Amino acid sequence: MRLLSLSILLLAAPGVEVVAYTLDQVEAQFSSYLKLAENGRLSTRGQLPLGCTLACDFLDFALPSQISYPNSTIYSLEESGYWSQQQALTEPTCRFSPKSALDVSFAVLALQVAQCAFAVKSGGHAAFEGASNIQGGMTIDLANLNEITVRSDRTQTAVGAGNIWYDVYTTLQPMGLTVIGGRVSAIGVGGLTLGGGISFFSGRYGWACDNVNNYEVVLADGSIRETAAAINDAFYYLGVNAPSDPYAQVITAYAYAQSVDTYIIASDLQYGKPVANPPILQNFTAVQGAIASTLRIVDQANLTIEFNNTNPGGFRQTYWTLMVGNNADLMADMVAIYMEEIEPLKTVAGIVPSLVFQPITTDMISHFSKNGGNALGLDDQGPLNLVQIDISWSDIADDNRILTAAQKILDGCQAAASAVGLLNKYVYQNYASAGQDVFSGYGQENLARLKAVSAKYDPAQVFQKLQPGYFKLN
Ligand SMILES: Cc1cc2nc3c(=O)[nH]c(=O)nc-3n(C[C@H](O)[C@H](O)[C@H](O)COP(=O)(O)OP(=O)(O)OC[C@H]3O[C@@H](n4cnc5c(N)ncnc54)[C@H](O)[C@@H]3O)c2cc1C
Incomplete structure (x- = not known):
C-alpha cells in the first residue's frame, strides 16, 4: 500500500490579524492621561495638549521604563549606537525601547493620537540624517527586541528586529548553524533584511530577504x-x-x-x-x-x-x-x-x-x-x-x-x-x-454536448425532470 x-x-x-490595541482604546487612555496631567496630579515635562513631549510622557506613563530622555544613561548609550555622525548628532525628544510587538502596537497608535513624528532604529547603519533618528521627534529603538531562538528542528531561527548580525552569528555558531545575513558585525537585522541583504552566501542562497520565512508586522492600525x-x-x-x-x-x-x-x-x-x-x-x-x-x-x-x-x-x-x-x-x-x-x-x-x-x-x-x-x-x-x-x-x-x-x-x-x-x-x-x-x-460547447447526450439517451428527459434533485442541465 x-x-x-x-x-x-x-x-x-x-x-487572523491579532488586533493588539485599537486607536479608540489608546485615545481613551490618552484622554484619561490628559485629565490627570491637566489636574496637576502628574508631572508633565512639557506643553499640553499635543506633540512629541506629550507622546513621550504618555508612553512613559503607560509603559514605564521604556522611555529615555536626553542626558540619561540609556538615551546616551542608544544615541552612541549610530554609525554616521549625522545620525548620532540628531536628538529626539525621547527614545522608546519596546520589549514586544504589543508595545510597538501601542506606540504606533499613541504617536498618531499625539501627532508626533518618529523614526525607527535597528542597527543604526543607515548613513543619512533622519533615516533612523529624528530631531525633536520620538525614536523607536528596537534594541530590546533581541530574541534569537533556534527552532527545535534547527531549520529556522526567530530573530528579533533589534539584533545586530554579530549577536546572531555568535549565538548560532556554537550550534554549527548560521543564517543569510550581513557581512559586517554591527549592521542591524531590521534594516539589512528589509532593504535586501547581500551576504557571504548570496551566490548560493540569495539575499537575506529571500530567506525570511515570515515577519511579524505591526500595521498602522x-x-x-x-x-x-x-x-x-x-x-x-x-x-x-x-x-x-x-x-x-x-x-x-x-x-x-x-x-x-x-x-x-x-x-x-x-x-x-x-x-x-x-x-x-x-x-x-x-x-x-x-x-x-x-x-x-x-x-x-x-x-x-x-x-x-x-x-x-x-x-x-x-x-x-x-x-x-x-x-x-x-x-x-x-x-x-x-x-x-x-x-x-x-x-x-x-x-x-x-x-x-x-x-x-x-x-x-x-x-x-x-x-x-x-x-x-x-x-x-x-x-x-x-x-x-x-x-x-x-x-x-x-x-x-x-x-x-x-x-x-x-x-x-x-x-x-x-x-x-x-x-x-x-x-x-x-x-x-x-x-x-x-x-x-x-462553457457553451460542453453544455451543448451534455444536452445532446441527454437528449439522445434520455429522450423523455426522465433524469432531468422526474428526478428533480441535484444539478440539472436546463
Ligand atoms: C559599514 C556598512 C556595511 C554594510 N554591509 C552590508 C552588507 O554586507 N550587505 C548589505 O546588504 N548591506 C550592507 N550595508 C547596507 C545596510 O544593509 C543598510 O545600511 C541597512 O539599512 C542598515 O540596517 P540597520 O538596521 O543597521 O540600519 P538602521 O539605520 O537602523 O535602519 C535602516 C532603515 O531601516 C528601517 N528599519 C530598520 N528596522 C526596521 C524595522 N524593524 N521596522 C521598520 N523599519 C525598520 C529604519 O527605520 C531605517 O529607515 C552596509 C552598510 C554599512 C554602513
Whole structure:
C-alpha cells in the first residue's frame, strides 16, 4: 500500500490579524492621561495638549521604563549606537525601547493620537540624517527586541528586529548553524533584511530577504500580523512550484472555533511518498506558531479516517464554491469577507464555519484532456485556487441566517476576485450549493454536448425532470 506523509498544522489566528490595541482604546487612555496631567496630579515635562513631549510622557506613563530622555544613561548609550555622525548628532525628544510587538502596537497608535513624528532604529547603519533618528521627534529603538531562538528542528531561527548580525552569528555558531545575513558585525537585522541583504552566501542562497520565512508586522492600525500572510504565501508558492514535485497536495482552511472563541488556520499537508518534511511543503512547516500537528507517515485508508473525523455527520450543512486565480492577497481579502460575515454568527448553536482553499495545479489540469477529455470546461492553465465555503450548525431555526451569510460570502469573494481579474467561471459541482449555476461554467460547447447526450439517451428527459434533485442541465 502506498504511504503518505501527513501533517495538519493548526495555527491560532485570533481575528487572523491579532488586533493588539485599537486607536479608540489608546485615545481613551490618552484622554484619561490628559485629565490627570491637566489636574496637576502628574508631572508633565512639557506643553499640553499635543506633540512629541506629550507622546513621550504618555508612553512613559503607560509603559514605564521604556522611555529615555536626553542626558540619561540609556538615551546616551542608544544615541552612541549610530554609525554616521549625522545620525548620532540628531536628538529626539525621547527614545522608546519596546520589549514586544504589543508595545510597538501601542506606540504606533499613541504617536498618531499625539501627532508626533518618529523614526525607527535597528542597527543604526543607515548613513543619512533622519533615516533612523529624528530631531525633536520620538525614536523607536528596537534594541530590546533581541530574541534569537533556534527552532527545535534547527531549520529556522526567530530573530528579533533589534539584533545586530554579530549577536546572531555568535549565538548560532556554537550550534554549527548560521543564517543569510550581513557581512559586517554591527549592521542591524531590521534594516539589512528589509532593504535586501547581500551576504557571504548570496551566490548560493540569495539575499537575506529571500530567506525570511515570515515577519511579524505591526500595521498602522495597531494590528499585529504574521501567520495568515505566511500561510497564504506558502499556499501561493505551492501552486507555483507544484510542477517541480507533483507528490504534494494541500488543503488550507480558515475556521472559527466556537469553544475557544478564536479563528484557526488548519493546513492539511499531504505528500504521496513516505518522506518527512519534503522541501515543497517547507513553506508551510516553517511557519511558526503551530498549536497542533499530526505529522506522520500513514497509510491511505487511515488517512481517510482522519479526514472523516474532521467532517462529522449529523449536523445541518451547507457548501458553496468558486474558482479564482492563485493569489495570496486575494486569499487575504476573501478571508476578511468571510470573517466579517461570520462575526455576527459566532453565537449560533454549534456553528463551525470554514473558508477552505485547495490549489488546482497545472499538473492536475493537464490530466483533464486525457482519455478523450472531460466535460468540465476548465481550460485555464492555472494554477488556480478552488475556494469552498463550508458551514455546519445545529439548529434548523438558524438556517436562514446561515444561508444568507454564505450567499454574502460567495458574492463578496466573487466581487473581490472579479475586481482583480481573477474570477474563473468554473463552479465545482461537488462543492456547489443547490442554487449555484454549475453547468454555465462548463462553457457553451460542453453544455451543448451534455444536452445532446441527454437528449439522445434520455429522450423523455426522465433524469432531468422526474428526478428533480441535484444539478440539472436546463
Ligand atoms: C559599514 C556598512 C556595511 C554594510 N554591509 C552590508 C552588507 O554586507 N550587505 C548589505 O546588504 N548591506 C550592507 N550595508 C547596507 C545596510 O544593509 C543598510 O545600511 C541597512 O539599512 C542598515 O540596517 P540597520 O538596521 O543597521 O540600519 P538602521 O539605520 O537602523 O535602519 C535602516 C532603515 O531601516 C528601517 N528599519 C530598520 N528596522 C526596521 C524595522 N524593524 N521596522 C521598520 N523599519 C525598520 C529604519 O527605520 C531605517 O529607515 C552596509 C552598510 C554599512 C554602513
